[in-house]
Every structure is written in C-alpha cells, then in structure tokens.
Amino acid sequence: MAILTCEDLSFAYEGRSVLESVSFSLEAGSYLCVVGENGSGKSTLIKGLLGLKAPDGGKISFGEGLKSTEIGYLPQQTQLQRDFPASVNEVVLSGCLNSLGRRLHYSKADRLRARENMERMGIEDIGEESYQALSGGQQQRVLLARALCATKKLLLLDEPVTGLDPIATGEMYNLIKLVNLCDNITVIMVSHDIHEAVRYATHILHLGHKQLFFGTAAAYKESDLARRFLGGNRI
Amino acid sequence: MTEIINMLSYHFMQRALIVGVLVSLCAALLGVSLVLKRYSMIGDGLSHVGFGALAIASALNLAPLAVAVPTVIVAAVLLLRLSRNSRVKGDAAIAIISSSALAIGVISVSLTTGMNTEVSSYMFGSILSLSRSDAVLSVLLSAAVLLLFVLFYPRIFAVTFDENFSRATGTRTGVYNTLLAVLTAVTVVLGMRMMGALLISSLIIFPALSAMRLCRSFKAVILSAAIISVLCFLAGVMASYFLETPTGASIVVANLLVFAILSLAGKRT
Structure with a gap:
C-alpha cells in the first residue's frame, strides 16, 4: 500500500503558479529523490x-496510518539555528x-527514544555539548536524530548535505540509506546532487514548475531528461 | 547596611523593588525568545507606541494603564503579523510604527499639557510614578510569564529553535507567538514607567545577550538571563539611590557592564 499519494497537486504564491500537475504515489520503504533546478518548486512541494x-489544487493523502504531523523533517539549515544556544x-x-x-x-519513553536515535x-x-560549536556534519546528524524522533515511517530531508565537506557528505548519505534499509523508513530527499541521488535513491521525481519525470532511478538513468540534466554524460 | 534598611523603609521604594524585580524577570525570560527569533526591535517599537498611548491618556485625563496596555497589545500583534507576511520588511515596519507613535504622542503632549514632569517620566522613567495598580499588574504578569515558561517549556524551546519543524509536527506556533507578543507588550508598558520609553528595550535585550555569552544550553541561558536581569536591576536601583543617578539609566549601565565583562571574559577563553 502507498504511504504517500499526490494527485494533480498544484501550488501558487499570490496567484502565481509555481508548481502544477504533480501526481505520484510512493510505496512504503522507498527512497525518493526530488531533483530540479533552483526555483523549480522543490521546496514548495x-x-x-x-x-x-x-495546495492550490489537487490532493495529498497519506497511507499506512501515517499522519501529516508524524513526518520526520530535516530542514535546510538557517543562519538562525547556527548560533542558537542549545545543547x-x-x-x-x-x-x-x-x-x-x-x-x-x-516522558521517560521520549528521553529513551532520543537517546536511541543519538x-x-x-x-x-x-549530548551535553553546544549545538552551535559542532561541525556542519555533526549538526546535520543532530538534526537527523531529531527528525527520527518525530517519525517511525517517513523522513523528509531538504538538502541535507549542503555545505558539508566530501567526507561528511558521504557519511550523511550512508546514514540516510542505513535508516531507509534497516528501519524500513521511507525517505524523501530534496537534492542538488543528481549523481548521488541516482546512486542511492530507488525513485526520482524531477520537477521544473511541473512534474517532468517520476519513476524508478533505473528508468530515470535511461531517460533523455536525465542525459540533458547531467550534461550529456551517461551515468 | 543601615542605609539599605533605611532605603527599604520608604513605601515607594518597596513598591519599586517589587515591580522592578518582577518586570526584570519577565523581560529577561521573554527577551531570550525575542532575541533568538530576531525580534529584538519589537520591544523598542512597542515602547514608543507605549509612550504615544501614555501621552494621549494624560492629555485626555484617562487612566494611563487602561489606555496603554490594550494599545500596546494591539501594536504587538500587528508588528508580529507585519514582520512575517508583508511586503514591508519587518524592521522597516517597526521603524514606521514606532516613530509614528512617538510623533503622535509628542504632538498631543505639546497641544495640551506641554512637556511637564509626567511626560518626562514616560521618556526616561521614574520609580516615583509607580502606582498600586502597577504593582498588582506586575504580579499578575510575572505569574503568567512564569507559568508559561514552566508549563510549556518543551514547546517554547521547539518553537524558538525551529518554527517550521514545530509547525510541521503539529504545534500551533501562532498561539505561542501571539502569547509571546501579548506578554511582551504588558512587560514593556509596565517596564517603561520605571525605565522610560527610551530605555526599556535594553531590559529585554541585554540579559539575553549576556546570558548567551555565558552559557551554551537553552535552559542555562534562560535561567542565567533571569538571574542577571534581577541582579542588574537591584544593582542599578541601589546605585541610583546612593549616587542619586536616574534609575532607568543606572539599570541599563549595570546591564551594560555585565555584558561587557562577560564578552571580554568570553573572548579570552
């Protein structure tokens, strides 16, 4: 059964359409990468x-008993969070x-869950250290642990590796894949990095103000769209 | 020591101490959230609106608090709205509202009573101007603020740290923001009677900034901001009593000294 279904979804800001005709359905345990250029509607989705x-039109429905408030969200880091005094x-x-x-x-159970995810x-x-003093990679792990506390079923990650060095980036991708495989948590990730996206994801959603492609990563690799987006290089 | 006991024997000093300690406490707690959410200037904007409201109340011979409290609450909610979804940027919106309110206040004063001591006390504060209703209101306010922080601490942390995450996981962040704005409004009105419209925002901003130099966890920042704020208030009041300096300004200077010392100490380690 699908954990997430979008039917003819469209979004607009002040009457101006930014994203339209998004229709896809995702099985539990999938790993979906949302790709597209800046301003293509990824963050809006x-x-x-x-x-x-x-949404301006269309419908989002969750399956498998998932509620919209039970999504583990890892936001794009803001300057605000970086200098926030918090352990x-x-x-x-x-x-x-x-x-x-x-x-x-x-409750005690909450604290235990936080501990397990750490x-x-x-x-x-x-645990006692200051969040703002951590390296970028460690900060993202903290936010991923927080996202895992919020969900048992679906993670939503918005550019989780932006600003990380290559080693931290690799570690982050591995951690996300691990959570996806071992805990059967569905992952939806927005990414700029199309090469890594195709490598780790099971499905790809390519946006450009509308849905340009949705399908498996293998099918995406063969598509003309992917070839153009990757600059002519086959993967 | 006898000097201090002597000081405490004055009725107006007792009242000033009660109101001052409670308002300092509230300002510090709310200030941590406001500073971290980049709303520091709201306190400043509200104090000018408060001045305008008090000036009009005195011109029309109305009870000052009855006019100022509702006006400033409305302004606070308005400023919060403006700073999130509007074409006018938040800081510009605050500047527009605060200078307009100040201008209206100044005009209404000059047309009626002129610049008398009452108006001057709104500008620079006076502990002599504190009334019985100020004392009652400050007790109620501090009870509300303390209750909010003790009961809803996990939610306040989450909403301050990451509003989108909190909203996505089903917290009604609008309620907390509005509550924060309303309580800040009441704190500003009460505080400006003692500190003056021009100085009250320092009571909100300084303790939070000092505490952030000192501590690295949210809980520690909140607690130490409250302690720093109350201690600076007491030091400022003592200084103003013994050195005969203006109260509000003395409290600000006490806060400034603490902030400077903590900043320098923080740099060296």
Whole structure:
C-alpha cells in the first residue's frame, strides 16, 4: 500500500503558479529523490507535504496510518539555528514534540527514544555539548536524530548535505540509506546532487514548475531528461 | 547596611523593588525568545507606541494603564503579523510604527499639557510614578510569564529553535507567538514607567545577550538571563539611590557592564 499519494497537486504564491500537475504515489520503504533546478518548486512541494503550505489544487493523502504531523523533517539549515544556544540533548529531544499530545513535558519513553536515535547517529557522547560549536556534519546528524524522533515511517530531508565537506557528505548519505534499509523508513530527499541521488535513491521525481519525470532511478538513468540534466554524460 | 534598611523603609521604594524585580524577570525570560527569533526591535517599537498611548491618556485625563496596555497589545500583534507576511520588511515596519507613535504622542503632549514632569517620566522613567495598580499588574504578569515558561517549556524551546519543524509536527506556533507578543507588550508598558520609553528595550535585550555569552544550553541561558536581569536591576536601583543617578539609566549601565565583562571574559577563553 502507498504511504504517500499526490494527485494533480498544484501550488501558487499570490496567484502565481509555481508548481502544477504533480501526481505520484510512493510505496512504503522507498527512497525518493526530488531533483530540479533552483526555483523549480522543490521546496514548495516539501512545504506542501508538511502541511506548511496549502495546495492550490489537487490532493495529498497519506497511507499506512501515517499522519501529516508524524513526518520526520530535516530542514535546510538557517543562519538562525547556527548560533542558537542549545545543547545536543535539547535539540534531539525536541523531535519528540509531536508525541507530547496533552502532556506538558517529555516522558521517560521520549528521553529513551532520543537517546536511541543519538546512538544510531553516533552522537551519544556529545549530548551535553553546544549545538552551535559542532561541525556542519555533526549538526546535520543532530538534526537527523531529531527528525527520527518525530517519525517511525517517513523522513523528509531538504538538502541535507549542503555545505558539508566530501567526507561528511558521504557519511550523511550512508546514514540516510542505513535508516531507509534497516528501519524500513521511507525517505524523501530534496537534492542538488543528481549523481548521488541516482546512486542511492530507488525513485526520482524531477520537477521544473511541473512534474517532468517520476519513476524508478533505473528508468530515470535511461531517460533523455536525465542525459540533458547531467550534461550529456551517461551515468 | 543601615542605609539599605533605611532605603527599604520608604513605601515607594518597596513598591519599586517589587515591580522592578518582577518586570526584570519577565523581560529577561521573554527577551531570550525575542532575541533568538530576531525580534529584538519589537520591544523598542512597542515602547514608543507605549509612550504615544501614555501621552494621549494624560492629555485626555484617562487612566494611563487602561489606555496603554490594550494599545500596546494591539501594536504587538500587528508588528508580529507585519514582520512575517508583508511586503514591508519587518524592521522597516517597526521603524514606521514606532516613530509614528512617538510623533503622535509628542504632538498631543505639546497641544495640551506641554512637556511637564509626567511626560518626562514616560521618556526616561521614574520609580516615583509607580502606582498600586502597577504593582498588582506586575504580579499578575510575572505569574503568567512564569507559568508559561514552566508549563510549556518543551514547546517554547521547539518553537524558538525551529518554527517550521514545530509547525510541521503539529504545534500551533501562532498561539505561542501571539502569547509571546501579548506578554511582551504588558512587560514593556509596565517596564517603561520605571525605565522610560527610551530605555526599556535594553531590559529585554541585554540579559539575553549576556546570558548567551555565558552559557551554551537553552535552559542555562534562560535561567542565567533571569538571574542577571534581577541582579542588574537591584544593582542599578541601589546605585541610583546612593549616587542619586536616574534609575532607568543606572539599570541599563549595570546591564551594560555585565555584558561587557562577560564578552571580554568570553573572548579570552
């Protein structure tokens, strides 16, 4: 059964259409990479999936008992977060926000979950350290641990490797693939890096103000679109 | 020591201390969130709106708090709206609103009473101007602020750290932002009676900045901002009593000294 289905989705800002006719359906356990040039509507789609922006038309539906508030979201880093005084523990624990419900404070189970996700990301030893003093790669692991606290089913990652050095980038991709394979968590990732996208993802969604391609990564590699986008080089 | 006991025997000093400690506490707690969300200038903008409202209230012979509190609350909600979804940029919107309010206040003063001591106390603050209703309101306000921070601490952290993430995971961030704006508005009105319209924003911004030089976790920043703010207030009041300097300005200078010392200490380590 599909975990996410979009039917003829369109988005507009102040009456100007930025993205239209997006229709695709994603099985649980898939790894979808959303690619496209700057301003092609990738971030808008993410905002739509998270419920931060209402679609202009069409429908988003979740399956497998997933609620829109149970998506693990890893946002593009903002300058705001980089100098925020917070310990790693505080940031990861805030991922349990959606399990608070009517409770006011985090429970023991929440703290345990935060701890487990820190261990998965290999950051359990830096819990007391300041988030702002960490390297870019470590900061992204912290945010990924926070995203994992918020979900058991679907991760939404917005440019998770932007600004990372090659080693940290590779580690980040591996961690994401690991979570995808071992925990059967569906991954939707927005990326600039088309080569890596094709390597790790099972499915590709190519946007350019509308849906240009949706299908498996293998089929995408054979498409004319991919060849043009990759600058003529076959992968 | 006897000097201090002597100081505390004045009725107006007791009231000033109660209001001042509570308002400093609230300003520091709210200030951490405002500074981190890049809303520092809202406090400054609101104090000018507060001055305008107090000036009009005094011109029309109305109760100052009854006019100023609702006006500033409306301005706070408006500023918050403006700074997120509008063609006018947030900082420009604040500048427009605050200078307009100041201008209207100045005109209404000059047309009616002229620049008397009452108006001057709105500008630069005076602990003598604090009334019984100020004391009652400050107790209510600080109870509300403390309750908000103690009960909703996890949510406040999440909304301050990453608003989009909080919204995506189902937190109604608008409610918290509005609550923050309303409480800031009340804090500004109460604080400006003591600190003056021109100086109140420092009470919101300085403790947060000092605490951020000192601590690296959110909880520690919040706690130390509250402590720094109350201590600076007490130091400022003492200084103003013994050296006969203006109260508001003395409190700001105390905050400035703490900030400077912590900044220098932070650089060396």
